[in-house]
Amino acid sequence: MTNKAGVVVVAAGKGSxxxxxxxxxxxxxxxxxxxxxxxxxxxxxxxxxxIVMVTGTEDVQRCEDWIRQYKLSKVVHVTAGGHDRQESVLRGLQHLTTEWVMVHDGVRPFITEEHIRQCYDTAVSAGASVLAVPVKDTIKQVNADRHITGTPDRSSLWAIQTPQTFRRSQLLEAHQQAEQQGFRGTDDSMLVERLGVTVAVVEGSYTNMKITTPDDLDYAAYLLERKGEGQI
Structure with a gap:
């Protein structure tokens, strides 16, 4: 093992x-x-x-071709994902050997080296970390009838991003326990929290966006152009 991190990059979704x-x-x-x-x-x-890349079964070959084309030497394996994100992450973890692991969304291309370093350093010192940004909008709790039932204090709310960083052995344990108990979490931190592990928040950037809609794609193109001009 090394003191550095492995990364599971999850890219198995269809994105309807x-x-x-x-x-x-x-x-x-x-x-x-x-x-x-x-x-x-x-x-x-x-x-x-x-790095392990997790993708759809039908996309493994072309992703392997791209890994060679773009000379991504740290990608040690491209593996087929499972029936949901949680299973896909678990499959990716099984191909890593590092003591620490990051899990990152494949459609967050604007993560920075600085934030990767901060997430890693914070996880090593605190035990686990997630990248996040403070919520800017007022959030309302709404029931099934779409009636407002509460307004959480915005100062305590953060929008969680990736990467999320953990000791690999603990994340494996968290995933295996969740599988055994039939628990499905919305992110990896949620699974690790169930073990009683404290997860620290690293403040990220609003530009570390997850590209999911056509509007996101247009904004991503704009950000990439600004990045090329040295403006972000």
Whole structure:
């Protein structure tokens, strides 16, 4: 094992909200698939030793071809995902050997080296970490009849992003326990929290967006153009 991190990059979803026949992670930004932009950030990171990409069964071959084409030497394996994100992450974890692991959405290409480093350092010191940003809007709790039942204090609410960073052994334990108990979580942190592990929040950036809709894709193209001009 090393003291650096492995990364599970999850790119097995179909992304129906994008409204395209092609899966969202393979749509092009500046003539390059979104997933490749994401992988390249981790490829350059001094924190990262190895990467596992999780994709759809039918997409494994083309992703392996892209790994060679774009010379992504840290990608040690491309594996087929499961029936949902939780199972896909578990499959990815089984191909890593590092002591620490990050889980990242394949459609968040604007993660930065600085935030990767902060997430890793915080996890090592605190036990686990997630990247997040403070919620900007007022949030309402609404019942099945769409009547407001409460207004949480906005100062305590954060929108969770990725990467999320954990000791690999603990994340494996959390996933295996969830599988045994039939529990489905909305993110990996939720599974680890069930073990009683404290998870620290690292403040991220609102530009670390998850590309899920056509509007997101337009904004991503704008951000990539600004990035090329050195403005973000």
């Amino acid at each position: 909200r994008m409204g395209t026949t092609e899966s969202k992670q393979y749509l092009r930004l500046q003539e390059k698939p979104i997933i490749i932009h994401t992988l390249e950030v981790f490829e350059r990171s001094s924190v990262v030793d190895e």
